[in-house]
Amino acid sequence: MQEQLAHFQVWLSAHPQSAMWLGLAALITLSWLANFIVKRILLRGMFRLLDMPKAQCEERGMDLSFVARLANVVPALVISTGIGKVPHLPEAVAKITYNVSNAFIILTVALAIIKLLNLINTLYSRREEAKHKPIKGYIQLLTIVIYAVTLILIIAALFDRSPLILLSGLGAMMAVLMLIFQDTILSLVASVQISSNDVxxxxxxxxxxxxxxxxxxxxxxxxxxxxxxxxxxxxxxxxxxxxxxxxxxxxxxxxSGGRRMKRSIMLDQQSVHFLDKEQTQRLNKFKLLQEYLTNKQQEIDEWNIALAEQGKEPVNTRRITNLGTFRAYTLQYLKSHAGVNQNMIQMVRQLSPSADGLPLEIYCFTSTTAWVQYEGIQSDIFDHLLAILPEFGLRVYQHPSGMDVRALVRQVRQAN
Missing domain, CATH: 2.30.30.60 (SH3 type barrels.)
Structure with missing residues (x-):
């Protein structure tokens, strides 16, 4: 065996080209074998550690491709280590291969780290606090930093120079870099403020x-x-x-659990008047008005009695109005409505009158914040209020329409 080995060495010495190609073939085979073994060990070990097959990991959005990328470092290490030991290989070729292998290792590690960061972001986004404190912006910033550092290290590896030499030359380029990455810097500051202040x-x-x-x-x-x-x-x-x-x-x-409802009904101011005895008795049949009318009438009677002789003149006395009664009815209606949040403010008020009528504003909060249900509750309330207005002798104000004009013309013609 030793004689055959010695004979083979003599043959290699006599055929340097063959020795070189055999050395390259052995190095490539060794690197491929190392890649195959490491991938099988790392990947299978990772899946066994997670106790789930690869397909199940992909279904759950767990991208473990960073492990396969890390496995690519092993054959590159084998090549960078063994390229200098290949016999009769030109020094320039060995040097270039060594530098390219190191650059490939740096790039592979950087891409694996980025894949790992994306996996961390994916897993974090499934947590409940991710809705309030997303980390996607920070992951993107780290990715940019990794790409920048990787670019510097790759250039240094390809030209076989120290990264510090390249970094020292970046001082003159800071103004240009600030100009190029100004949007990124401003966005980073905004992202930090948004996250810290929970905007x-x-x-x-x-x-x-x-x-x-x-x-x-x-x-x-x-x-x-x-x-x-x-x-x-x-x-x-x-x-x-x-x-x-x-x-x-x-x-x-x-x-908060309640959505504000703030809408007005435009009333015809000419329909506002005092209630007579008959109207008061009729409205007193309304369940929502019985307590109000009783208390209001008692208050007004006490006030009028205190006027003594002046109280004999109706102009000096206080009387119940149909508008005030309608406001009281509307407020009681809101308090009894199941769709109105009873723990939040409820108010029925008059706004400043205008040429478009007297605004009667309903201000309250619904018991739900869902858009469709909110609109339904609001519409139901105003449907009822608009329909019951005539019971109080009130009218809704609106600008004359074409039908109103035609009706007026017909009345004039009939009168003539």
Whole structure:
């Protein structure tokens, strides 16, 4: 055996080209074998540690491809270590191969780290606190830093120079880099402020009219925030705009459990009058008005009695109005309505009259924040109030329509 080995060595010495190609073939075979073994060990060991097959990991969104990328480091290490030992290989070729292998190792490790960061972001996004404190922006920032450092290290490895030499030359380029990455820097500062101050979260209803955005936040990244509008379109807004521009976040309303209803009925001011005895007796049959009318009448009687002789003149006395009675009825109706939140403020008030009538504003909160249910409750309340207005001798004010004009013309013609 030793004689055959010695004979083979003599043959290699006599044929340097063959020796070189045999050495390269052995190195490539060894690197392939190392890659095969390491991938099998690492990947299978990882899946056994997780106690789930690869397909199940992919179904759950767990991208473990960073393990396979790390396995690619092993053959590169074998090549970088063994390339200098290949006999009769030109020094320039060996040097280039060594530098390229080192650059490949750096790139592979960087890509594996980025894959690992993406996996961490995926796993974190499934946690409940991820809705309030997303880390996607920080992951993107780390990715940019890793790419920058990787680029410097790869250039240093290819040219066989120290990375410090390259870094020392970056001082003169800082102004250019600041100009190039100004959006990233501003977005990073905005992301930190948004996260620390809890300005917006994924799932918040945000309204920014100046950018035509009105809908739910579906994604918060380093540079952009995506909002799905109610018409199902998506508006992409730079992250920094949420720190420089004004916007409305409806989260407080959603968390309070009640949504404000603030709407007015325009009344014809000419329909406001005092109630006579017959009208008072008729309205006293309303269950929601019995207590109000009794207490109000007692209060007015005491006031009028105190007037003595002056109380004999109706102009000096206090009397119940149909508008005041309707306000009291509306407030009691809100207090008895199942769709109105009874733990929040309820108010029925008059606003300043205008040429369009006397606004009677209903101010309360519904017992739900869901949009469809909220609109249904609001419509039901105003349906009832508009329908019952004539019972109080009140009229809704509206501008004359074409039908009103035609009716007036017919009356004039009939009169003539």
């Amino acid at each position: 917006i979260r994924v799932g918040d209803w945000v309204e920014m009219p100046q950018l035509h955005a009105d809908g739910d936040v579906i994604d918060i990244a380093l540079h952009t925030v995506k909002i799905q509008n109610w018409d199902r379109t998506i508006t992409t807004i730079p992250t920094r705009r949420f720190m420089t521009d004004s916007f409305k976040n409806w989260r407080g309303m959603q968390e």
